[in-house]
Amino acid sequence: MLNRKVSPTITDAVSFNLHLRQCEQYNLDNTIPVYSMNAGTQDVLLIEWVFEAGNWFEQKNMVAATTNFMLKNGTTHKTAFQINDHFEFYGAYLNRTCYNETATITLHCLSKHIAELLPIVTEIITSSIFPEEELAIYKQNQKQRLEVNLKKCDFIANRLIDEYIYGFHHPYGKYTSTLDYDNLNREDLQAYFHKFYTEGRCTIFTAGKVPLDLATQLNKSFGTLPLQQRTLPNIQYNHQPAEQKKYQLINDADGVQSAIRMARPFPNRHHPDYQKMQLLNNVFGGFFGSRLMSNIREEKGYTYGIHSYIQNHIGNSALLISTEAGRDVCEATISEVYKEMRILCEEPIDEEELSLVRNYMIGSVLGELDGPFQLIARWKNYMLNKLDKNYFYSSVEVIKKTGAEELQELAKKYLNPDDFYELTVI
Amino acid sequence: MIEYNRFILDNGLTVLVHEDAATPMAVVNILYDVGARDEHPEKTGFAHLFEHLMFGGSIHIPDYDEPLQRAGGDNNAYTTNDLTNYYCQLPAQNIETAFWLESDRMLSLAFSEKSLAVQRKVVCEEFKEHYLNKPYGDTWKIMRELAYTIHPYRWMTIGKELSHVENAAIDDVKAFFFKHYRPINAILVVAGNVKTEDIKRLAEKWFGPIPMGEKYLRCLPQEPVQNEARRLVKEASVPLDAFIKTWHMGARLDKNYYAADLVAEILGGGASSRLYQSLVKEQKLFSSLDCHHFGSTDAGLLAIEGKLVKGVLIDDAENAITVELQKIQEEAVTVSELQKVKNKTESIIAFEDMSIMSRASSLAMYELLGDVSLMNTELEKYQTVSSQDILRLSKEIFRESNSNTLHYLAKKG
Numbered sequence A: 001m002l003n004r005k006v007s008p009t010i011t012d013a014v015s016f017n018l019h020l021r022q023c024e025q026y027n028l029d030n031t032i033p034v035y036s037m038n039a040g041t042q043d044v045l046l047i048e049w050v051f052e053a054g055n056w057f058e059q060k061n062m063v064a065a066t067t068n069f070m071l072k073n074g075t076t077h078k079t080a081f082q083i084n085d086h087f088e089f090y091g092a093y094l095n096r097t098c099y100n101e102t103a104t105i106t107l108h109c110l111s112k113h114i115a116e117l118l119p120i121v122t123e124i125i126t127s128s129i130f131p132e133e134e135l136a137i138y139k140q141n142q143k144q145r146l147e148v149n150l151k152k153c154d155f156i157a158n159r160l161i162d163e164y165i166y167g168f169h170h171p172y173g174k175y176t177s178t179l180d181y182d183n184l185n186r187e188d189l190q191a192y193f194h195k196f197y198t199e200g201r202c203t204i205f206t207a208g209k210v211p212l213d214l215a216t217q218l219n220k221s222f223g224t225l226p227l228q229q230r231t232l233p234n235i236q237y238n239h240q241p242a243e244q245k246k247y248q249l250i251n252d253a254d255g256v257q258s259a260i261r262m263a264r265p266f267p268n269r270h271h272p273d274y275q276k277m278q279l280l281n282n283v284f285g286g287f288f289g290s291r292l293m294s295n296i297r298e299e300k301g302y303t304y305g306i307h308s309y310i311q312n313h314i315g316n317s318a319l320l321i322s323t324e325a326g327r328d329v330c331e332a333t334i335s336e337v338y339k340e341m342r343i344l345c346e347e348p349i350d351e352e353e354l355s356l357v358r359n360y361m362i363g364s365v366l367g368e369l370d371g372p373f374q375l376i377a378r379w380k381n382y383m384l385n386k387l388d389k390n391y392f393y394s395s396v397e398v399i400k401k402t403g404a405e406e407l408q409e410l411a412k413k414y415l416n417p418d419d420f421y422e423l424t425v426i
Numbered sequence B: 001m002i003e004y005n006r007f008i009l010d011n012g013l014t015v016l017v018h019e020d021a022a023t024p025m026a027v028v029n030i031l032y033d034v035g036a037r038d039e040h041p042e043k044t045g046f047a048h049l050f051e052h053l054m055f056g057g058s059i060h061i062p063d064y065d066e067p068l069q070r071a072g073g074d075n076n077a078y079t080t081n082d083l084t085n086y087y088c089q090l091p092a093q094n095i096e097t098a099f100w101l102e103s104d105r106m107l108s109l110a111f112s113e114k115s116l117a118v119q120r121k122v123v124c125e126e127f128k129e130h131y132l133n134k135p136y137g138d139t140w141k142i143m144r145e146l147a148y149t150i151h152p153y154r155w156m157t158i159g160k161e162l163s164h165v166e167n168a169a170i171d172d173v174k175a176f177f178f179k180h181y182r183p184i185n186a187i188l189v190v191a192g193n194v195k196t197e198d199i200k201r202l203a204e205k206w207f208g209p210i211p212m213g214e215k216y217l218r219c220l221p222q223e224p225v226q227n228e229a230r231r232l233v234k235e236a237s238v239p240l241d242a243f244i245k246t247w248h249m250g251a252r253l254d255k256n257y258y259a260a261d262l263v264a265e266i267l268g269g270g271a272s273s274r275l276y277q278s279l280v281k282e283q284k285l286f287s288s289l290d291c292h293h294f295g296s297t298d299a300g301l302l303a304i305e306g307k308l309v310k311g312v313l314i315d316d317a318e319n320a321i322t323v324e325l326q327k328i329q330e331e332a333v334t335v336s337e338l339q340k341v342k343n344k345t346e347s348i349i350a351f352e353d354m355s356i357m358s359r360a361s362s363l364a365m366y367e368l369l370g371d372v373s374l375m376n377t378e379l380e381k382y383q384t385v386s387s388q389d390i391l392r393l394s395k396e397i398f399r400e401s402n403s404n405t406l407h408y409l410a411k412k413g
Helices: A063-072 A080-089 A111-127 A132-149 A153-166 A178-183 A186-198 A214-222 A274-286 A291-299 A327-346 A351-368 A372-384 A389-401 A404-414 B046-053 B065-070 B092-107 B113-132 B139-147 B162-166 B170-180 B196-206 B257-268 B274-282 B314-330 B335-352 B356-369 B372-376 B378-383 B387-397
Strands: A024-027 A033-038 A044-051 A093-098 A103-110 A202-208 A246-249 A257-266 A303-310 A317-326 A421-425 B005-008 B014-019 B025-032 B074-079 B084-091 B186-192 B230-236 B242-248 B286-293 B301-308 B403-410
Touching: A033 A214, A033 A372, A044 A111, A044 A372, A044 B335, A063 A080, A063 A093, A063 A103, A063 A111, A063 A132, A063 A186, A080 A093, A080 A111, A080 B274, A080 B335, A103 A111, A103 B335, A111 A186, A111 A214, A132 A178, A132 A186, A132 B274, A132 B286, A153 A246, A153 A257, A153 A317, A153 A421, A202 A214, A202 A372, A257 A327, A257 B113, A274 A291, A274 A303, A274 A317, A274 A327, A274 A351, A274 A389, A274 A404, A291 A303, A291 A317, A291 A327, A291 B113, A303 A327, A303 B113, A317 A327, A317 B113, A327 A404, A327 A421, A351 A389, A351 A404, A351 B065, A351 B074, A351 B084, A372 A389, B014 B196, B014 B356, B025 B092, B025 B356, B046 B074, B046 B084, B046 B113, B046 B170, B065 B074, B065 B092, B084 B092, B084 B356, B092 B186, B092 B196, B113 B162, B113 B170, B139 B230, B139 B242, B139 B301, B139 B403, B186 B356, B242 B314, B257 B274, B257 B286, B257 B301, B257 B314, B257 B335, B257 B378, B257 B387, B274 B286, B274 B301, B274 B314, B301 B314, B314 B387, B314 B403, B335 B378, B335 B387, B356 B372, B372 B378
Parallel strands: A033 A202, A246 A421, B014 B186, B230 B403
Antiparallel strands: A024 A033, A044 A103, A044 A202, A093 A103, A257 A317, A257 A421, A303 A317, B005 B014, B025 B084, B025 B186, B074 B084, B242 B301, B242 B403, B286 B301
């Protein structure tokens, strides 16, 4: 007779020997480093060009993001339409994203079409022209999009909490206004493009079913470009955190929910507490079974979801708690978050809960080691943060071995309610 | 080509296994043949609320998530108008844990009053977060009610109104469970580093003893052909005027589905599509514009929606769309434009099939449609679509009398 009350025997995920697949590395003739992960069964390919061209280097708000966005909007030989039509004809996706330190161009395509696509990426990097008309359309549409977003309490809250932690003059803390778009001009974009793309610094990541001659193709298309020669300006920003800790805002008097953000500064991945904090954070609010989720969603029903996480920054970071809760239960939600912080400071996590979180985290890591795109994303993260594969193995050890006492000490250090900024936006 | 083995247990549970030795993980995906379209019009949002309750403890196991997380696994679920799908991924060694958990909640839920009380609140917050507390959040509530007069697609999965969710009672929960959550109405897919023999044994062991239940025979009122255009104007405190228009199109298994899908792609699939190039870039009437369809099992909707550039009159914007729609009905697409949307489709399929999780859910979806082997013949069907098909379908779909138009306007002052 089947006993359904007893769980089948499991292998503890913490007993797994996780192995990070090595990625291949070579340089193009002009020293551009290429990292390559040849894996997977589908005939698909990902190539990502990472430029040191994030908003860290801009002198006027939005110049970096706009330059990056408009890379697809016209070259000396092709209009925006022709560029888009070319990639779409081959079923390829050319995306671009601007971050704080870096700005990227990402190509997803079927491996068989790669030879038709690389030369156009070269053209984009060397001869984008930022047409006046395209810039005008971009400005108009972005301003309209901003106007819609400013109606959303979560959008407002995300902007403000960053400003409180880092200060508005820090790249991590600044945000956009209509005026910033009005002030953009073509000359700024061209200068930024020339300095940070055409003659900038680039790293290439490739993953998927990598064609045998990809290195040759990349070298032909990018190995002779005048990249990697310049030393980038060394810019340092001071943090200017806000003095006031608590804020309440009404953005929409009729709003039925409140966006709640609570945050404190936290060091980056090179700090010895960082990996341990990931473990503690999982217990606190890092996954569906976390204490915040169990208490505030599953026990009280105040919210559809509540999460805590460390922001993904290369420089100094922050620990954040984020949720949208019913307007009438907003205060109750905040006090429950503080209560969960206090419990972690006052009581060691019991072994049963801790072992569950360890197993869950190791299981997640195992899942994330599956598939070429996920693997290259991990390697990219390590490279951009100046880490190596030892970081992977040490983080696995930290998940497996950090004890409850050590986590309690960590909680006392980082989960003190007095250190947190607190913001609600209705 | 996605390989699979298929068998059916004595109690009617359909099982599909997709073996992939390259991954250390396994996915267990259970699809129940019930969605928002199967709800009573006065008790909408129930299928989705029920999905939440499936995590509130089953007859022998007080908590679903905890043992799964302990086994290194993670899970989620979603409800659509057509179906409800549950999936979990865990290290392949621990797959039996997923069988234990999933079979117990198929056997019977615990029907906890407390879980119901809490999840009613959680779903109400979800409702607010996604549909009430966002500008334009009620667009599709309005559009569905305009476009469908009798088919239950006229309400959203989240439900018609908060009160339907707030009033759900435990007796409704029980009745719904024993009607829909039976082996005969479910499809189990296991994918990843597994062997079919082992899965057969585990399926017999854990799911075999569950009573078959009654096959749910769906008998929904089908939407009649629409012969008169419907129009609606709504004003709200939003910053920009928005335009949304839909046309009825065929069901998922209709032979014209593939051509209709490509029509949507030609018009609005990406920055080189016709509507984007003409109306956003050249004429500068819209600041954003999109053409898509729902891929629903029963006859669906093809939609064009966008936000207007400030100062543009909505009638001018609409007329410009009409001109583009005239073109696609009158002039055959070029060979290269047709090839482009087919190439895109090939690419979308290849990228979708990358993860075992998405392979598992696709297998379940095609099995639900009636024939799992369809999954491997999709691309061929797209390849056979001709420029004549595009012309014919466009004429059929874009009749004005087949359309529903919503002008969602910014309230003045």
